[in-house]
Amino acid sequence: MGLGHTLRSLNRREEALDAFHAAAKAGHPGAQAEAANPLRDLGRPAEAVALLRELVARESSNTAHLAALANLLKQIGARDEAIAAFRQLIALEPANLTLRIELGHLLRETDALDEAEDVLGVVLRQMPDNASALNALGWVFRKAKRFDAATDRFQKLSALQPAKVGALHALGYGAPFSDWPCRIENQHST
Numbered sequence: 001m002g003l004g005h006t007l008r009s010l011n012r013r014e015e016a017l018d019a020f021h022a023a024a025k026a027g028h029p030g031a032q033a034e035a036a037n038p039l040r041d042l043g044r045p046a047e048a049v050a051l052l053r054e055l056v057a058r059e060s061s062n063t064a065h066l067a068a069l070a071n072l073l074k075q076i077g078a079r080d081e082a083i084a085a086f087r088q089l090i091a092l093e094p095a096n097l098t099l100r101i102e103l104g105h106l107l108r109e110t111d112a113l114d115e116a117e118d119v120l121g122v123v124l125r126q127m128p129d130n131a132s133a134l135n136a137l138g139w140v141f142r143k144a145k146r147f148d149a150a151t152d153r154f155q156k157l158s159a160l161q162p163a164k165v166g167a168l169h170a171l172g173y174g175a176p177f178s179d180w181p182c183r184i185e186n187q188h189s190t
Helices: 002-009 013-025 036-041 045-058 063-075 079-092 097-109 113-126 131-143 147-160 165-172 177-189
Strands: none
Touching (some): 002 013, 013 036, 063 079, 063 097, 079 097, 097 113, 113 131, 131 147
C-alpha cells in the first residue's frame, strides 16, 4: 500500500489507483478505501463515492470509511448527503467535537442556522474557548443577521488568538456591511 501512497504523492494517479487495487486484492486492510483518493484526484468523484458507500454498507461501524465518505461528499458539494454522513459519525463518536464543528459549517451553508447554532453550542458548552467553534458560530450569527452576537464571538476569538490575522479579519465581519462605510469615514475623520 505504501507504493500507492508514493505514486499518489508523485501525481501518478492512475498508477496509484492500480497499486491500491492490487493491495486490496492481496487483502491489505484499508487499501480499498485508499483507492477513493486517486479516483477523486482523477476527476471521478462519483466512483469514489460509490466505493466508499459500498465500504460503509459492509462495515457500518467503521468510522474511517464513514469519515472519508462524509468529507468527500462535502468536497463535491453534496451537502445534504454530507450532513447525513456527519450525523452518522456523531452518533458513533459523540465525544468528537471536530465532527460537530464540521456539521455546524455544513448546516450554516444550507441555511439551517438554528440547528447549526445548537450543534456548535454543544461544542462551546464543553470547550468554551474552542476557536474553531467560536469562529463557526460567529459566521452562523452573521448569516442570521444577528450582528451583535456575531461580533461577540469574533471578539472572543480575537482575544484568544490576538496574533492571528484571520481572527481580526472575522471581527470586521461582525457588523452589517451597510455599517462599513460609516466606520471607515469615522476612522478617517478623527
